[in-house]
Amino acid sequence: MTAHRPAPALPRVGAEKRSHRERVADALRAALIAGELREGEVYSAPGLAGRFGVSATPVREAMLDLAKEGLVDAVPNKGFRVTAVSAQQLDEYTHVRALIEIPTTVGLATTADPADLAALRPVAREIVDAAAAGDLIAYVEADIRFHLGLLALAGNDHLVAVVGDLRKRARLYGLDALVRAGRLTASAEEHLELLDALLSRDAQATHTVMTRHLSHVRGLWASPDHP
Template sequence: MGELRRHGPLLVQERLRDQVANALRAAMIAGELRVGAVYSAPALAAELGVSPTPVREAMLALAREGLVEPVRNKGFRVTELSERDLDEYTELRALIEVPTVGRIARTVPAEELEALRPVAREIVTAAARHDLIGYLDADRRFHLRLLALAGNERLVEAVGELRKRARLYGLTGLDRSGTLVASAEEHLELLDLLIGGDAPGAEACMRRHLGHVRSLWSAGALPAVPEPRSLPDGG
């Protein structure tokens, strides 16, 4: 059989699936999709105003990320992370990111690092505005762009996957408790250490930041999840 060509409708379908997946991630962050609850593709499709097919495709993609799990003949359940899960994800990130920021501090020119400052400020601004979607987006861009400066694409991919799996745990609780801004400001501290070429300081800051985030998860993840509201627009 010859190589299949991509046609317009397939690309449109792919974009719609990605839009639906992003909308569902946003709903999880906001507590609109509850941990442990089971949701059917037709019901979610009706709320989003799309057909069930892209919703099923999006949910399968989220299942591969560990965010949901299929429930036979019912739909998908939003997965819950255990304390052990969070400990293990944090340990893996520390093993990768702590030495990497030290190497970046020693090898990357200050002007390349300075280019990350607007993104670091976005994190703080989003936290102050209680914009959890904006916070996670800016936080992801900062960390992955920073790690990319080490020149190892597989490393960036690995951390990206870890971040997806540890994604939003306790984020709404951290926001309600007022501790999210303090965590956000640590990105600016890290950036200043990197620009100053302080490799030991940058490593210590990254280790402290990851440990701080983990301890905040413990404090902020336990309050009851709010009742679901209408899902955000998938566009």
Template sequence: MTGSAPRGRGSSLEPLGKRESLRDRVRNALRAGIISGELAPGAVYSAPALGARFDVSPTPVREAMLDLVKEGLVVSVPNKGFRVTEVSEQDLDDLASIRLLIEPPTVREAVPRIPPGDLPALRELAQAIVDAAERGDLIGYIEADRVFHLTLLGYAGNRRLADVVSELRSQTRLLGLIPLLESGRLGRSAAEHHALLDLVEAGDAPGAEAMTHRHIGHVRGLWAGGP
């Protein structure tokens, strides 16, 4: 059955970076929609339907979806559109375990390398997550969260590691985000990003590592609808 593009929450296509092309923006929004579950696992979506949602032509949507095929997030269905890939519970457990091995120690390594002059820009990225939560924009939340964490990890100076984490994050599903938003608890989770930056600003690398570990735990627990 071909799914219609969901409307309402997260339907805007606001750029997070001035250098992003339309194709990049559409791809990032579609990826976030898949991760949050707004684009349902197993459902098939056509490029025209998704283009209507984002108020763009089907062409950049089709191009973006082909990029997501390479990432394994969707598969092409001839004459129908693209089917969102389903991820098993075991897959989610494995993804969370790998992220816990990689990200917390990398954040610890990054903390002493972050120049104090960069903190205001990092605060802006953290605030973008809070703002998206406050307006109920799940797609904006996921994308802002992705930009924040990959930027933070980038200070460790290992580009390949950041690429691996980006791929792991793309494969994650946060199907618990909608009930989290509806319960009013998403804002508290968003605020953790400022708390993490408080530790960074204080030069507390072990504390930042511990908070990152706890934060990722939410991905597999509360955020993903797991235990």
């Protein structure tokens, strides 16, 4: 994994509705999930501020928010250490996500407003574009918006919050390898395939695509340290 890939300053969509601190926190979470910030390594606020093109103060505040979520630990006089995630934890996250997301998404094949589903297509295309560009942080940020936006159509805010928390704790260490192998775009296109199945009101196809898509997640979470 390239440890110092240039990162976008902040997530682009919805920025005007969120505080500067929240937007920096979103960008840092995406970097962490994408594996740009490696577990066990210590990062200083000034160093991260330089990478993200912002001042150190919102980065420090955002990292304190991530510490409350258990994603990083504060290291006195040095910065913040990214917390480790075990293979068992990754398996548990995958299992819980499958239990929640597959039946919920399949249900949307018959209940979701087609206009609401169609509104997610630009986000799905953002995922594909980010994959093609090898922009891992933009990929993760758009992927989160897509899946949480899709689940929100079921009308259960608590469900969305649970899945959102699971996604924050993930580590997609396999993304960089997929970019190098030219395979990340194919994985990204599954989001468009999923929307097509939903808009066709095809519950079986939705189940097939969603099951395949989530099966890829655990593979992405795998690394030499997390087989």
